[in-house]
Amino acid sequence: MRSRTVAGKKSWVHHFEEEKWLYLTGLFGFLLAGICAVWVLLFGGEVAPRGDVSKAISFNAALGIFLLSTAAIMPFAAMGKRSKVFFRVTYIILVLYSYGAETVQNFRGVNPRFVHNGTIFDKTIGNIFAFVALMLVLSYLFLAVHYFRRKAYVQRPEIVVGIRYAMAATVISFAAGVWISVNQGRFTGLEGNIIWLHGLGFHALQAVPIVAWLTEYTSLKSTVRRTMVHITGIAYVLGLISIGVLTWNGHSVLEWSALQVVAIVSFLVSITAGAWVLGQSVTELRRAYKGYGFKGLMSTMK
Known part of the structure; x- marks a missing residue:
């Protein structure tokens, strides 16, 4: 590794x-x-x-x-x-x-x-x-x-794929920001709040690329690594789209509905995939620590 x-x-x-x-x-x-x-x-x-x-x-x-x-x-x-x-x-x-x-x-x-x-x-x-x-x-x-x-x-397949999904989410956030400006405020419909969509989309810049980066510190096959990045990214973007539609219809993200369930499940899938990759990377880093000592472990974190 x-x-x-x-x-x-x-x-x-x-x-x-x-x-x-x-x-x-x-x-x-x-x-x-x-x-x-x-x-x-x-x-x-x-x-x-x-x-x-x-x-x-x-x-x-x-x-x-x-x-x-x-x-x-x-x-x-x-x-x-x-x-x-x-x-x-x-x-x-x-x-x-x-x-x-x-x-x-x-x-x-x-x-x-x-x-x-x-x-x-x-x-x-x-x-x-x-x-x-x-x-x-x-x-x-x-x-x-x-x-x-x-x-x-x-140059870096897994990380770049993760960033691509993050960029898609960021575009959704920018669109939400434009929506807030045109709407002259964050609230829409009866209970819709655009700020949820605006904020969560930008957090994809941390969530998805980090998972992609962690896959590089696993012994997983390249196809498996990319699959995990795809699952994380697709689920995250799907969750955003669900929140977007919910907000567009003027509903609160805290209101129980089919779209809210889709959003929750999507984000849970994304989090689960990320947690699994984190577990795999931690296992590999422990092996690196045993094999190379502290300096060896630090040298892997590039």
């Missing part, structure tokens, strides 16, 4: 160095979320007339996680150097603006996305924010296309 997983692959330290600015920008989101959290604890979240600092906490943290996840999968995109620089610089600028608009405007008592009776300045910030959100989507689609090239697949 050791020779298969290490040969020809760059270490995660190298990955971090290559995408350190994406990582640091993602961590900056957590710093902002922490500052906002302290404010909320001391002074409360609401700021008259329409600001809510607690919303900046969740926004900055979520965007930070999203950027950290993106930085982690960037090395597998098989992008050229210029394309990487273009995406990296563009996305960092867009994200920094998003952090600023969400945080500063909420502290000023303004909802940055849905400005009501605001000043010209507030409306300008809101309009730019809407444009930035669109550019975040388009830029990410530019990145996503590279994972569907054969060049990316050949």
Whole structure:
């Protein structure tokens, strides 16, 4: 296993160095979320007339996680150097603006996305924010296309397949975000809440690629490894689609229905497949530990 997983692959330290600015920008989101959290604890979240600092906490943290996840999968995109620089610089600028608009405007008592009776300045910030959100989507689609090239697949088949499913889920989340903007809010119908679809889709960026990565640390045949990744990804996306249809019909995800059952079963299948792969990888790593000692174990984690 050791020779298969290490040969020809760059270490995660190298990955971090290559995408350190994406990582640091993602961590900056957590710093902002922490500052906002302290404010909320001391002074409360609401700021008259329409600001809510607690919303900046969740926004900055979520965007930070999203950027950290993106930085982690960037090395597998098989992008050229210029394309990487273009995406990296563009996305960092867009994200920094998003952090600023969400945080500063909420502290000023303004909802940055849905400005009501605001000043010209507030409306300008809101309009730019809407444009930035669109550019975040388009830029990410530019990145996503590279994972569907054969060049990316050949380098790391399991991981790239997992990322492809994650990208499909991310597109669904982006669509949900556009839906929220057009709807002027997260609630739809009688009890529908679009934010569930929006949030769960982005978490596929962590869930599915991690399972795919773990398959590389098993002794399973390549066909079995890819099958497990397919099961994890398909089940996750199917769960999202079920939630999407449920929300579109104006129903709560907590309301018992056939679609809710489909969503629950789908996510359970995805989690079960991931747990099984984790068990297999842990077994292999224990063997590596016995055979190579602690340094040998660390050298396999590339």
